[in-house]
Amino acid sequence: MTQEPVRVRFAPSPTGYLHVGGARTALFNWLLARRTGGQFVLRIEDTDQSRHVEDSTAKILDDLRWLGLPWDEGPEVGGDHGPYFQSQRLDVYNRYCEQLIEAGRAYYALETPQELAAMRETALREKRPVVYHRPDPLPTPDQARAAKDAGRPVTVRFMMPGGDVVVTDEILGEVRLAGQELDDFVIQKSDGWPTYHFACVVDDALMKIDFVLRGQEHLINTPKHVALQSALGFDTPRYAHLPIIFNADGSKMSKRTAIKEFGHRLLQVRQRSADVSDEDFARNVADATGVPADTVGELLAGKHTVIDPALQAVAGHLGIDLLEINVHDFRVSGYLPEALINFISLLGWSPGEDREQMTIDETVELFDIARIGKTNARFDRGKLAAFNTDWANRTSQDRLAEAFDDYLHWGDSPMRSADAATRRHLLKVCAGFRTFKELDVKGRNLFVDDEAITYEPKAVKKNLTRNDDQGYHMLETLLPRLESCDPWTGETLEKLFEQVCAEQDIKLGNAAQPVRVAVTGTSISPPIFDTLVLLGKEQTLARIRRCLSARA
């Protein structure tokens, strides 16, 4: 393994939230820096003004911190090689661009996007590689200026030296590309901003990055970058390209798939109430969520293309979990960052010896570039959930409480009203949950108003009305005894239930389930005595009375 310290970087583009694939790239870079005692630099690649998404930089920084991946240099922390926003480095790129033009290594190109598209079409039709053919003679600076003045787009293209290029990749080995595949690519766009290739090469050199670890989608770019480095007189860093992460079904992990999945689930939910017309269904959902009925109709018709508050509201109302794609999604769903990190560290890397459960510190110790695999991985949410359960079971109460607070911070769970001690109690008695969201769903009814409790027909039938209202009779038996229960603790309640069960020669379940339904409206809740203690005597009794009086 590399022992010399390396300078690595993670260079996200602020076009949205931090994607799990990006998080894995960030993690591996961070691990490499920590493992070798080097530096982890964060750089924001905001050179595409049209795709820039407001606030996404702040969100990316926040999610990186949440994951526990602090950077040594970059936004908000500074460093000797800044600025770390490419949008603040335009003069730097211009300088190097001019240098290349003067040296005859780059030239102005005058084609319009339409002309380029036509050239592409032709090449495709004639089954030739789609490459740009260098004009001969080259446009002169005067012609470029004239074109610009006339309002025509002018770009700058780098003159590829020609000849085959061999790139040595630390994961893939030697990758050879034929010279004729490598065309003269744009380094400066017609808006005067640099392209990714150019800004990236210039910044990596100026920021003294000596190891580039990035996604395999960049593999083909590498020969271009190497040629650029040589023309600019820069050293070529070491390269390593990571396999890509896909959804469980092999599709690309994107918001698009999340929306598609939502569509399927929505249809399933819709079919469950087949007796309701589409219009009524949409209206009901609209009434409950505050989302315009027209919008709900669009969702039903599968017309939505973005995940927005409306979609989230409808999903929340109908109990549809949106597929997590971004780090933020996992955060909101109630995963522990430790579990997420542990899980994604195993996507394309393995420490060997059947090791899986690792703290981040252990991962740093074990990390080795030589053990990174070449095959693309699929993101198995089930396994992530299992990891999360394990982590939650092993994590200290303090840390768990802290993480739970973060979860509650992002949602609108009624549990937000619970005090710190109650939250901890809940965490303890519900141990074994997959995610905080699961815990939330299980226990949230304890924190809503009594009047907000609705009784699930299925649960009522099974636990209250069955066998000639057996469950209701049980509630009637229990009510006076609960009224005189004092003090109201888990121990006294348990003793009380045991006595009743012994007297009637029944199992605890026969007494617990009717009470569970009476106080929560469902057949699922935290353990019954904890549920009653959390609810308190007064509220427990009120809810049981309410249930009895609501008896059909």
Next chain:
RNA sequence: GCCCCCAUCGUCUAGUGGCCCAGGAUAUCAGGUUCUCAUCCUGAAGACAGGGGUUCGAGUCCCCUUGGGGGUACCA
């Protein structure tokens, strides 16, 4: 179309020529524990894509086929 990369249980992977009739995890199935849902415990089933080589010996090396993926932008 053209170029590049990849290929072990459903999924993530261990395996660097004999330790492998292939190990772990997760998922699945079957039992058990349990006041619900979970958790937890025990067990079962489950893979070297196909075909050629090389070798005394191949999951491990080479070639072909097939399959998957990436790129082919004035996106990054």
